Amino acid sequence: MKTKSLLLYLILGLSLPALAYVLLNRTVRPAQPGLALQLVKVDRGTIESQLRVTGLAASERKVVLAAEESARVSEVLVQTGRHVTKGEALLSLDTTDIQAEQQIQQAQLQQAEADMSSRRAQRDAVHQDMLAGGESRERVKELDLQLRSLEARRDTVRADAGRLQLRLKKRSLSAPVSGVVVSVDIKAGETAQAGKPLLAIIPENSMQVLAKIEPADAAFVKEGMSALIALDGHPETEVREKVIRINPAVEREGSTDYLAVWLSLAAGGLNARFNQQLDVRILTGSAQTVIRVPVETLFSKAGKSFVWLLVNGKLKQQAVVVGMMGDRYAEIRSGLEAGQTIVVPQGEMLSEGTVIDTAHTLVKP
Numbered sequence: 633m634k635t636k637s638l639l640l641y642l643i644l645g646l647s648l649p650a651l652a653y654v655l656l657n658r659t660v661r662p663a664q665p666g667l668a669l670q671l672v673k674v675d676r677g678t679i680e681s682q683l684r685v686t687g688l689a690a691s692e693r694k695v696v697l698a699a700e701e702s703a704r705v706s707e708v709l710v711q712t713g714r715h716v717t718k719g720e721a722l723l724s725l726d727t728t729d730i731q732a733e734q735q736i737q738q739a740q741l742q743q744a745e746a747d748m749s750s751r752r753a754q755r756d757a758v759h760q761d762m763l764a765g766g767e768s769r770e771r772v773k774e775l776d777l778q779l780r781s782l783e784a785r786r787d788t789v790r791a792d793a794g795r796l797q798l799r800l801k802k803r804s805l806s807a808p809v810s811g812v813v814v815s816v817d818i819k820a821g822e823t824a825q826a827g828k829p830l831l832a833i834i835p836e837n838s839m840q841v842l843a844k845i846e847p848a849d850a851a852f853v854k855e856g857m858s859a860l861i862a863l864d865g866h867p868e869t870e871v872r873e874k875v876i877r878i879n880p881a882v883e884r885e886g887s888t889d890y891l892a893v894w895l896s897l898a899a900g901g902l903n904a905r906f907n908q909q910l911d912v913r914i915l916t917g918s919a920q921t922v923i924r925v926p927v928e929t930l931f932s933k934a935g936k937s938f939v940w941l942l943v944n945g946k947l948k949q950q951a952v953v954v955g956m957m958g959d960r961y962a963e964i965r966s967g968l969e970a971g972q973t974i975v976v977p978q979g980e981m982l983s984e985g986t987v988i989d990t991a992h993t994l995v996k997p
Contacts, residue, residue, distance in 0.1 A: 924962060
């Protein structure tokens with residue numbers, strides 16, 4: 633019995649110091665040195681509070697073109713996305729019916745001219761006979777009336793011909809303004825119905841960005857605020873624009889309420905296509921030279937915010953008071969000082985007092 637007790641004491645005597653050494657000197661060593669953990673220096677800098685939404689390249693100015701009378705489409709000369717100049721032909725409608733009417737009117741006009749020429753010659757001859765005493769003045773007046781009637785008939789035919797010419801011109805639709813074709817709703821061979829939209833053009837330099845923002849978020853947006861806009865998925869195309877108008881009425885799309893917020897979009901700035909999706913970040917506020925940390929270093933516990941602070945090579949769970957939140961940084965109003973070092977966990981299970989092997993940890997400036 634004494635031998636067993638001595639053996640147990642010996643085992644405990646050897647294992648307890650080893651266990652204590654492990655517990656007191658735990659070190660998080662990344663599986664791939666320099667990748668699992670990052671050390672970040674707390675600094676002072678600028679924070680911009682941003683509202684991030686999806687926008688669409690749009691315009692409130694849209695020129696819609698329609699045929700004035702129904703006719704078959706002979707040819708469509710443009711397609712969606714095409715830039716057109718003022719006066720450029722867009723599509724042509726069939727003119728067979730008008731050309732047939734023009735041929736009839738041309739024949740009527742020639743006949744009217746021939747009848748007038750014949751009656752004028754007759755009148756002139758009778759007038760000469762009257763002067764010689766062979767015809768009465770009443771006969772001359774009668775022929776004058778007939779000639780005026782023929783002239784009126786000819787003028788009517790000419791007016792009808794002019795109206796046909798106008799109809800002929802209207803069978804070719806041209807761009808009333810320079811801009812971009814944003815819709816083509818007809819094909820060659822189809823019949824264009826009078827008054828039904830066929831094409832639409834966005835005038836040059838009228839492209840803007842439409843952001844549909846939930847009313848609660850829109851309350852933070854004001855006209856004149858700066859915004860960063862980029863093609864969706866291409867942050868390198870980012871340009872700085874501004875909020876130019878906020879529609880006062882709440883609108884509904886499906887089951888969602890929104891306010892329409894319009895932002896400027898300089899011509900050629902993004903080369904965005906009409907209705908193209910854009911990434912919009914509206915800068916709703918900013919703070920200068922404040923203590924800040926990357927947002928990914930923060931974590932929550934029991935409704936409070938914390939960071940992992942590195943103190944003498946060991947981790948400390950440090951409570952902080954967070955102020956303005958930006959896209960990349962968060963303002964720290966209390967709990968940290970500039971120059972201190974904090975840790976980005978990146979999936980590692982960290983705990984209070986853990987020793988950090990700084991020699992194998994990536995230091996982020």
